[in-house]
Amino acid sequence: MNGVNVLVLTGYGLNCDHETAYAFELAGAHASRVHINSLVDGTAKLEDFQIMVFIGGFSWGDDHGAGVIQAVHMKTHIGDEMLEFVESGNLVLGICNGFQTLVNLGLLPGLDRHYQKRSAALTFNDCGNFRNQWVKLKVNPESPCIFTRGIEEAEFPVRHGEGKFYAESVTLDRLLKNNQIVIQYALPNGSPAGGRFPYNPNGSIHDIAGICDASGRVFGLMPHPEAYNHWTNHPDWTRRKEIAKRQGSPLDPGATVGIRMFKNAVDFIRQR
Numbered sequence: 359m360n361g362v363n364v365l366v367l368t369g370y371g372l373n374c375d376h377e378t379a380y381a382f383e384l385a386g387a388h389a390s391r392v393h394i395n396s397l398v399d400g401t402a403k404l405e406d407f408q409i410m411v412f413i414g415g416f417s418w419g420d421d422h423g424a425g426v427i428q429a430v431h432m433k434t435h436i437g438d439e440m441l442e443f444v445e446s447g448n449l450v451l452g453i454c455n456g457f458q459t460l461v462n463l464g465l466l467p468g469l470d471r472h473y474q475k476r477s478a479a480l481t482f483n484d485c486g487n488f489r490n491q492w493v494k495l496k497v498n499p500e501s502p503c504i505f506t507r508g509i510e511e512a513e514f515p516v517r518h519g520e521g522k523f524y525a526e527s528v529t530l531d532r533l534l535k536n537n538q539i540v541i542q543y544a545l546p547n548g549s550p551a552g553g554r555f556p557y558n559p560n561g562s563i564h565d566i567a568g569i570c571d572a573s574g575r576v577f578g579l580m581p582h583p584e585a586y587n588h589w590t591n592h593p594d595w596t597r598r599k600e601i602a603k604r605q606g607s608p609l610d611p612g613a614t615v616g617i618r619m620f621k622n623a624v625d626f627i628r629q630r
Contacts, residue, residue, distance in 0.1 A: 361388060380587060493513065496565075502574030504626045522563075523562040540569055
């Protein structure tokens with residue numbers, strides 16, 4: 359297989375679809391923005407894609423909780439198709455509201471390959487308000503996550519009001535043991551944030567910013583990798599530009615860590 363087809367979900371209250379599709383195109387895939395209703399009514403078929411992306415935003419206005427209605431709607435109408443999509447070895451990515459939806463569906467954390475049981479939650483930020491900021495992230499090198507292969511750290515923006523990851527201790531212990539905790543909020547030096555605000559912007563237990571299933575093929579994270587698709591997206595880019603200029607280094611450092619994350623997914627599908 360050479361062509362990699364990515365389905366970028368769109369729908370009620372969702373956003374970032376253009377940025378996400380653009381980022382995957384930069385990573386070498388063909389990305390299609392598909393409305394949720396097109397999957398429900400059969401106009402679009404999951405079987406035509408190898409990567410499915412649940413994007414950010416505020417699906418259904420986050421009524422009844424972030425990602426709840428989207429999860430119920432999709433599980434009711436295409437639940438079996440989504441399970442078959444995962445079991446067929448394809449990739450699923452959930453960003454921000456998409457991560458919340460995957461948790462509500464049970465696709466994450468997917469313990470014991472049970473993709474219909476909800477065993478974690480993403481709830482209101484401890485700070486009590488919506489956070490829009492860039493965060494430092496520490497990547498777990500032992501994680502099976504396909505998307506983060508070869509990546510040690512990253513910086514992405516967060517934009518959420520319900521990003522605190524929570525689960526019972528028995529679930530957290532299993533996530534730790536299985537290395538399913540993929541990325542954690544970190545201090546500027548790269549060490550875990552230890553719950554310190556604003557480095558951990560929401561109070562997530564164990565500084566959890568993203569998790570995967572045991573196979574590493576289903577990945578959800580609160581930060582937005584698609585928002586870092588060019589080096590000038592970074593809020594510190596002008597300073598970095600001046601440093602590079604003074605050191606005689608290239609001004610364009612190449613693919614951002616966000617694009618590298620998407621490229622990992624594209625390369626996995628292409629090479630399988």
